[in-house]
Amino acid sequence: MMPAAQRADFAACSGCSLCLLVCPAWRRTRDLRDTPHGRAKALQHGVAVVELKESIESCTLCGACEPVCPENIDLVGMLLELRRQLPPMILTRNITTNMQAERPRENVTLSASTPALVAGGMYFGRPALLARIKTLLGSARGITVANDNGADIALALEIGATVPPQRIERFLAPLRAHKTIVLTDGLLLRQVRAWLPEARVAGLGEALGALAPLRRQLRAGDLYVIDPRAYHADHERLVTHYDGLRAETGCTLNLDLQRIAIPATARSLRQRLGADAIDDAPQLRWLLQGRTIARIVVESESDRFAIGQLCTLPVVHLAELADDPSSPEGKQS
Amino acid sequence: MDTAPSNPLPPCPVGPDSLIAIKRQQTNPARWNGANWAAFAVALRAAEVELLESLAACGAFATDAGGTAYGMPHGVVIARDARQISNLLKTAQEHGVPVTVRGGGLTTEGESVAFGGVLLDMTGMSRVKSIDAAALTVRTECGIFWHSLAEELRREGLDYLSAPLNLTSTVGGSLNVGGIDVNSPRLGCSADQAVALQVVTPTGDIVECSETERADLFQRVILGYGQFGVITEATLKVRRYTPLRMHYFYYSSLRTAVEDLQILDRNDASDYSGILTIMDSAVNLLVAFDSDEREAAFNAKWRARLRGHGEFGFALRAIPRYALRPWKWPEALYLWQRKRQLFPEFRRPEYLRDGLMHDRTVVFSRAVWKFWGSRQMVIPDLATSAEKFIKAVERGNAVCRKYFPYYTLYCVGIKLRGDHKPHYEMSCIPPDATGWAYGCEFEPVMDRVYSRDHLQSFKNEIYDIGVNLGASYYRFGGMMKGYIRRALGDEVVDRHLAMKRKADPAMILNRDVIF
Known part of the structure; x- marks a missing residue:
């Protein structure tokens, strides 16, 4: 996929409605306003972002609209940016404050040739499953499970909170040592791929399915x-x-x-x-x-x-x- | 190929300035003045119809796929059920408020743009009600996209009969205007698939109609351009799903390709057929089959008679043609680049299994939007009898050459049903067509920004051919409504206008589309 910076924004939306066909939010409400098409057209007509709050929050961030958009609009990036422009929730402020205060957590890196696994909180709640994943993915050379799973960053992205650059750097620093990074969170995966373009970044499904x-x-x-x-x-x-x-x-x-x-x-x-x-x-x-x-x-x-x-x-x-x-x-x- | 009209035309009774070769301006209908809007809005809400008046809601519907007609509704109603639409139309009749109905918004002449009044967004009614796999019928709400209907039918191993090769056409929109697929030469247009309809009349009655029940209404609503009611539900014929066995034949002559297309159609030699071109330089006759048996019969009897070539054979013949004409090298380069972009899109591995193409509409529609879609789309067309078709295509092609360096023609036949003649009156089906009608879309590639005047002049020249040949148009109405009267004559238009006045006393429903 083309880097977000080279892709079109909402101004390029021609209103073809192809995004509706795959949009789970539209399937739920059958309301054009709850779709990328509806938001893009509203913004083209000068509607203030705050007036689109309900629509912006209705998005599931599944990303289905992006591959079908013939104008190649960065629809997920656009939605995340719109969420950042909404008036902050209490949670948004709290998470930003916490991220600024957080201390670094070091990974134990086996070697650059081992993959790194960034597993979401649900997997730590099921240690047997996590152990099975480690065994499967690390069978050849072992695997490094990131101590810092970036869960706060994933949540911040989802809710539109600003992630301080130093927090991103703390998260990425141990990952830079790895050529292959496997993530369980699809939204975080998208960002890590943009932040570390030289790494091979894969989702858990792709890695296991191989x-x-x-x-x-x-x-x-x-x-x-x-x-x-x-x-x-x-x-x-x-x-x-x-x-x-x-x-x-x-x-x-x-x-x-x-x-x-x-x-x-x-x-x-x-x-x-x-x-x-x-x-x-x-x-x-x-x-x-x-x-x-x-x-x-x-x-x-x-x-x-x-x-x-x-x-x-x-x-x-x-x-x-x-x-x-x-x-x-x-x-x- | 001449572009000059050979017969003098009568003066246009609608637009006296609409004379051939005189450049005309884009003519958006005047915006409705908003009289009684406030009282209407109060009454509508009292009738428990949600009316959206925000810029976010209205702005989403400011234009159609054509992107040249712009108009803002005063308010938007998202269709939810027939009762709600009935309340809307009753209230609109009472207050004289225009209602413009929109499906996928794929019109290009502003037909689905509301120049004031209410925009009724039918996509809110887009659920499948029931599928009868034994009877091979489906009952669906009519705001559903054909693609969404296909998604539901496929879970049962079924498919619709024919629908536009565009994922975002809606069932209701196609029933109103026609709907053409590459299997239309065999199965007719999408509108011919309808078995029964639920219609909300312009005065708000909710009526079920079919060939045997309220047949007069059924005849007027099918291919009726939204003038005689809002189609809320339809029972459609469906069929078992089959992937396609595709064949492509390449021609350097439009005439030869069209002749071969018509031979195939007349002899029922294929299940799917159509022509897609890169200008008139590479003319692709697409032929496809639902079964090995039909394909084998074609190979045995018809394949050798076609005068087109395979990709390699066509390239071999094209090389010396261009090598000796250096002034045509830019065109050759364009053909080569276009081929490199387009062909892989039609051969994506996820849609090809064991040599069969799956989900043809997805494949074609993706390509259409990717390579022809843009903020402005201008697709004038001509629909003629089989006999006049070659002449219409050649004259339209000459107009394309005059206005644009790059363009595509899309030609397809439509099998006509003798028992549907009443549906066809004053529609895209030309009155003199028997057996098959043929349609050609003239689609420029927007390689740069063209002025609206340039685009409008182009369309006018194409539409003038229709008037001159006694043809009809698929994109019917909207800003070209003057052409309807000229092409089809005052008698038929006035007769339908009288019926419209009777059915829609306040003339609120989809006004400015035809009348």
Whole structure:
């Protein structure tokens, strides 16, 4: 994908509406104002950012709109910038203050040739899963798990808080030693790729999905749920990766006809922050509608949790595939 | 190829200055003056219809895909259900407030732009109600994009019959104007797929209609350019989904390619056919099939009769043609660059499996938006009988050459249904067409910024060909409404105007589109 600086901004929006077709927020409200198209047209007509607050906060940041935009507009970057321009919430102020005060946390770097894993908080809450991921990704040369997982930066990006440059530097300094960095957070991944252009930055799904032992566990009857944020951030390249995965394994992917990932959840900012009630059921119904599946395989732990709340089908994290008793190898073990 | 009209034309009764070869200005309709708006807004809200008057809401609908007509509504209503639309139209009739209905906004002559009054955004009504896989029908709200409908149908292994090769066309929009696909030579236009409709009439009645129930309304609403009601729901025929077996034949002559296209259509030799060109220099006849059997039959009987070549054969013939004409080298370079950009887009591996193209509309629409889309799109067209088509294409091509260095022509046939003749009256289907009608879109590549006068003059010259040949137009109405009267004649237009006045006493619904 072209660097954000070289890409177009909202002024280039021609109003083609292609973003509506893939926008989970639009699917929820069927209201043009809640879409990139609606926001771009409003801004073209001189509407103040604060008047678009509801629309700006309705975005799920799944990034599906970017790969389909024929004008190549930096739609995610534009949305993040709009969130920064909104009057700050109390949380926004607090997180910026905390980031300025935070002390550095050193990684134990094995060597530059080992990959670094930046795992979100949910993975630290499931140590067995994290250990499994470490084993899978570090089987050849070991792996460095970042002590600083940048969770505050990810949250700051999401809510539109300013991230102090020194905080970014503290986060990036230990990562600079690694040629390969694997992140579980798709929004953070997008930023790290921009901050460290020389590094090979991959999402957890892509990194695990490249492992033959895991690919062998996938089969027809699996619905493989790609993490949308990571996928859409590098869609042009990853669409081939996942098409190969489908062809090789026969699994069904959560892709629509444009090969855009349908998110398992479609939560607005207010829902993510707990200010509004969460209702994942309509989005999950759309994900599953008309599909004959026996098992759901997810790349993201948060998707596993959300789907597991509402769905009676077995839901397995990609890293746990070999441990799944219904898998061929799982049965053997 | 001559561009001069061969017959004298009658004076235009609508625009006396609309004389051939005289440059005309862009003519946005006058903005409605807003009389009674405040009382209307109060009454509408009392009827529990949400009315959005903010700049953010109105500004989003200020123009259409054409990007040359601009107008702001006084307010926007997002369609939610038939009852709400009924309340809107009843209140609008009472207060004399114009209502402009918009689907995907893919018009290019301002037909879906509200020059004041209410803009009714139909995309708010875009849910599939039910799919009957056994009967091969779907019942859907009509603000749905064809692509969204395809997404839902595909989960059941189904597909729509034919729809525009554009992801953001809506079902309602296409039923109102036609809708052309590369399978239209076999299956007809999108509007011919409708089995039954729910319509809210201009006076607010919610009516179900079909060929057997309220047939008069059904005939007027289908291909009716939104004049006789708002289509809120439709029952459409669908079919089993099949990927396509694609074949491309390249020509250096428009005439030969069009002749071959018509031979294929007349003989039902393919399931899909159409012509896409790079100027008139590389003319691509696209032929495709739903099944191995149909493809084999084509290969056995028709393939050798086509006069086009494969990509390599065409290139071999083009090289000496350009080598001996140094003044045409820039054009050759453009062809080469265009080929390098375009062809990979039609061969993306994620849409090709085992040599079959999946999701043709996605493939074509992505290319259309990527390589032809821009803030301004000018796509005048001509729709003629089969007999007049070659002449229309050649004359239109000469106009394109005159105005633009780079352009594309898109030609496709439309199978006509004898029992749908009443639908076709005063529509994009030309009155003298039998068996098939043919459409050609003339689409300049916006390689630079052109003035609106330049674009309008170009369109006028194309539309003049239609008047001269006795053709019709797909992009019908809006700022070219004067042409409708000239092309189709006063008698038919006045008869429809009388019906419109009866159905829409305050003349509020989609005014300035035709009448």
